[in-house]
Amino acid sequence: MSGLQPKILVIEDDPQIRKFLTITLTSHDYTVIPAETGREGVRLATSVKPDAVLLDLGLPDIDGAEVISVLRTWSKMPILIVSARDHEDEKIKAFDLGANDFVTKPFGTGELLARLRAALRDAIVTIAEDTVVKVGDLCIDLSAHKVTVRDNPVKLSPKEFALLKVLASHAGKLLTHKYLMQKVWGDAHVEDNQYLRIYIAQLRQKLELDPARDQFIVNEPGIGYRLEAAGGSE
Amino acid sequence: MHPPRFDAHATPGSRFFAYATWWQALLSLASVLTVAGLSYGLIAAGFPSPESLGILFVLPVLCAAAFFELRLALFTVVLSVAAYNLVLIPPLWTFNLNNPQALAKVVVLLIVTLVVSALASRLKRMTREGQAREDILTDLYLLNQDLVGKTSVKDVCEAAEQRLGVITRMPCRIFLESEMSDIRSKTEFTPHFQERPGQWSAGVDPRLILQLGEADSRLGTLVFTPQEGERIVAESFPFRFLPTLAGQVALAISRAMITEAHAAQTRQADRERFMSAMLSSLSHDFKTPLVGIIGALETLQSRVDADARDLVSDGLTEAQRLNRFVVNLVEVSRLEAGVRPKCEPVHIRDAVSGVLRTLRPLIGMQTFRIIIEPGFPLLNVNPSLFDLVLLNLIENAIKYGPLEGDITIEARVTPDGVLIDIDDDGDGIPTPLREQVFTKFYRAAEGDRKIAGTGLGLYICREIMNVYAGTVAAIDPPDGTGACMRLSLPSDITLPVLVPQEEAE
Ligand SMILES: Nc1ncnc2c1ncn2[C@@H]1O[C@H](COP(=O)(O)OP(=O)(O)OP(=O)(O)O)[C@@H](O)[C@H]1O
Numbered sequence: 067m068s069g070l071q072p073k074i075l076v077i078e079d080d081p082q083i084r085k086f087l088t089i090t091l092t093s094h095d096y097t098v099i100p101a102e103t104g105r106e107g108v109r110l111a112t113s114v115k116p117d118a119v120l121l122d123l124g125l126p127d128i129d130g131a132e133v134i135s136v137l138r139t140w141s142k143m144p145i146l147i148v149s150a151r152d153h154e155d156e157k158i159k160a161f162d163l164g165a166n167d168f169v170t171k172p173f174g175t176g177e178l179l180a181r182l183r184a185a186l187r188d189a190i191v192t193i194a195e196d197t198v199v200k201v202g203d204l205c206i207d208l209s210a211h212k213v214t215v216r217d218n219p220v221k222l223s224p225k226e227f228a229l230l231k232v233l234a235s236h237a238g239k240l241l242t243h244k245y246l247m248q249k250v251w252g253d254a255h256v257e258d259n260q261y262l263r264i265y266i267a268q269l270r271q272k273l274e275l276d277p278a279r280d281q282f283i284v285n286e287p288g289i290g291y292r293l294e295a296a297g298g299s300e
Numbered sequence: 301m302h303p304p305r306f307d308a309h310a311t312p313g314s315r316f317f318a319y320a321t322w323w324q325a326l327l328s329l330a331s332v333l334t335v336a337g338l339s340y341g342l343i344a345a346g347f348p349s350p351e352s353l354g355i356l357f358v359l360p361v362l363c364a365a366a367f368f369e370l371r372l373a374l375f376t377v378v379l380s381v382a383a384y385n386l387v388l389i390p391p392l393w394t395f396n397l398n399n400p401q402a403l404a405k406v407v408v409l410l411i412v413t414l415v416v417s418a419l420a421s422r423l424k425r426m427t428r429e430g431q432a433r434e435d436i437l438t439d440l441y442l443l444n445q446d447l448v449g450k451t452s453v454k455d456v457c458e459a460a461e462q463r464l465g466v467i468t469r470m471p472c473r474i475f476l477e478s479e480m481s482d483i484r485s486k487t488e489f490t491p492h493f494q495e496r497p498g499q500w501s502a503g504v505d506p507r508l509i510l511q512l513g514e515a516d517s518r519l520g521t522l523v524f525t526p527q528e529g530e531r532i533v534a535e536s537f538p539f540r541f542l543p544t545l546a547g548q549v550a551l552a553i554s555r556a557m558i559t560e561a562h563a564a565q566t567r568q569a570d571r572e573r574f575m576s577a578m579l580s581s582l583s584h585d586f587k588t589p590l591v592g593i594i595g596a597l598e599t600l601q602s603r604v605d606a607d608a609r610d611l612v613s614d615g616l617t618e619a620q621r622l623n624r625f626v627v628n629l630v631e632v633s634r635l636e637a638g639v640r641p642k643c644e645p646v647h648i649r650d651a652v653s654g655v656l657r658t659l660r661p662l663i664g665m666q667t668f669r670i671i672i673e674p675g676f677p678l679l680n681v682n683p684s685l686f687d688l689v690l691l692n693l694i695e696n697a698i699k700y701g702p703l704e705g706d707i708t709i710e711a712r713v714t715p716d717g718v719l720i721d722i723d724d725d726g727d728g729i730p731t732p733l734r735e736q737v738f739t740k741f742y743r744a745a746e747g748d749r750k751i752a753g754t755g756l757g758l759y760i761c762r763e764i765m766n767v768y769a770g771t772v773a774a775i776d777p778p779d780g781t782g783a784c785m786r787l788s789l790p791s792d793i794t795l796p797v798l799v800p801q802e803e804a805e
């Protein structure tokens with residue numbers, strides 16, 4: 067990270083969760099700006115100009131979706147949603163409004179940090195073409211078109227590789243179905259995301275050699291996929 | 301309703317009736333003799349107008365007609381006319397119809413007594429009917445009094461049985477249609493039961509059987525059991541009016557049934573309100589602290605020494621188990637409240653991978669195999685619900701299987717849908733328990749194994765599969781060991797996809 071500690075605005079009404087988020091993030095060299103309500107969060111966002119926002123969707127005063135819309139009127143800063151499992155519609159709506167990613171309650175610290183890192187990184191740099199991406203036991207050499215899992219080479223078809231490459235160049239970040247379709251199959255197929263599911267399944271078949279240990283591709287129903295090691299430890 | 305009808309067997313002919321008739325005949329004879337004796341005495345004492353004594357011979361006939369049956373009245377007419385002839389028409393103590401005067405006297409008396417007896421018995425019948433009408437009105441009133449205000453079907457039946465018992469002076473029982481499936485009442489009932497709605501059925505069976513309600517919507521059956529040796533006279537009071545009373549009872553029963561159904565509906569609504577209140581309090585008061593606990597323990601994990609890390613990791617496992625339980629509980633309440641979340645195409649491989657990722661902390665040395673038939677369709681279901689089914693089944697396979705077990709997840713296409721088998725090699729589920737394990741909170745291995753659980757997992761699997769017209773069942777394991785859980789889904793929720801023809805390599 068470039069010199070200064072990144073500032074994270076945490077908008078969360080539950081004091082316990084706010085506390086453990088503060089401790090976790092502070093100990094990983096982030097500066098935490100806590101906000102209890104949506105209104106306070108919006109105000110702080112304008113005055114402090116954080117590097118990223120961690121937003122709980124279940125706020126007491128205003129709808130989380132409203133916070134996103136307000137922030138998006140003037141800023142492109144990464145917004146991470148913290149949402150409950152049984153509120154998928156809210157999650158999808160938040161994503162449509164411009165949220166970048168989310169963690170589902172209850173979440174582990176590893177997962178949270180990985181998402182945050184991915185969001186911040188994507189905001190600053192895009193990964194160079196010649197990088198080697200490592201996700202857990204999966205290793206992808208983007209320039210040499212080589213993929214290995216625990217040093218076992220994996221043979222992928224060109225389309226499968228193209229798909230993995232898109233996922234790998236945004237490792238840790240949630241990519242929408244639409245984005246993936248467009249990047250791999252071009253504009254014509256954007257709406258038809260059933261191919262995508264079949265290709266992802268084929269990739270899993272080849273990459274996730276030991277189903278109990280390897281879950282490199284994470285499915286976010288209704289939204290998209292991300293490439294991420296389990297527990298978020300990259 | 302039809303008026304009560306009656307079988308030949310039920311005709312009054314018992315000894316009691318014969319006995320009474322003899323007595324009445326004797327009484328009539330006695331009264332005729334008295335009148336004859338009195339007339340004779342008066343004439344002997346020099347009564348001035350023997351002729352006028354003839355009117356006395358109408359009296360026994362009048363009495364017989366007023367108090368006895370018509371045939372006894374006619375019998376008395378014969379006796380009276382004969383006695384008149386013997387005593388009042390000379391020569392004394394002989395029948396004399398030879399002269400026209402004597403014949404005329406006898407004929408006049410005959411006509412008078414016949415008319416009198418006809419009139420008197422008609423009068424008697426009318427009085428009796430009036431009495432009966434009054435009685436039945438009283439009975440109806442009392443029955444209504446008993447039935448009014450009874451809200452439960454049971455109370456109505458009990459009150460009706462009691463009142464009808466008092467009216468008919470014999471034990472009475474109501475068999476409700478809903479109870480007829482009950483074996484006890486059926487055996488008590490069927491041997492002589494005859495299907496004749498709204499009619500008496502008598503004969504060999506001394507009991508009186510009466511249908512409650514109309515033939516097309518029968519509510520039940522009324523059964524009167526007479527005492528030993530007693531017979532039911534259907535045309536006599538009060539049996540003649542039983543159909544009216546039965547109608548009243550049927551009305552009260554159907555009214556109580558409506559009241560009961562309404563009460564049940566209200567109770568159900570109350571329960572649902574309670575459930576949703578519990579649901580929201582669960583999500584708030586349970587889930588939020590769990591997020592804090594799990595987050596805090598995760599943070600701790602990387603900061604403590606090796607000994608403490610073990611403890612923290614145990615705490616984390618437990619907290620995650622509690623979280624799965626809360627998820628199950630919340631989902632059960634939502635399903636039971638009729639919530640049906642949105643569907644979207646789900647690939648079985650995505651679902652299994654996600655579930656294994658969630659269960660990762662639980663997985664030890666088990667080996668997993670995922671076999672998916674090529675061309676396996678996408679499933680149009682709600683992703684979280686479908687994940688929950690797999691999660692519970694795979695969690696069971698891990699929990700109830702050996703530490704180094706093999707767990708196979710196999711997905712296949714069949715002519716009418718798809719099958720997904722989850723096969724482990726633990727102890728399996730004994731065949732007689734294979735249905736029971738799906739009941740709410742049922743646990744087969746109660747106590748004897750130290751495996752945590754609440755018995756909700758399989759119940760919720762079944763609830764979710766029901767939403768998609770699918771099934772979940774414990775089947776005979778194809779490999780002969782362990783448990784094999786089979787999910788099946790009908791083809792109308794599958795979305796076949798063409799495997800894209802890829803550019804050749
Ligand atoms: N794979 C299996 N092998 C052996 N027994 C099983 C298996 N799956 C279920 N059972 C038996 O069925 C019972 C009910 O299972 P269910 O998943 O409903 O409840 P649970 O696992 O006890 O608790 P919960 O899933 O709510 O944590 C279990 O207690 C267990 O005895």
Ligand SMILES: [Mg+2]
Binds near residue numbers: 692695696757
């Ligand atoms: Mg279970």
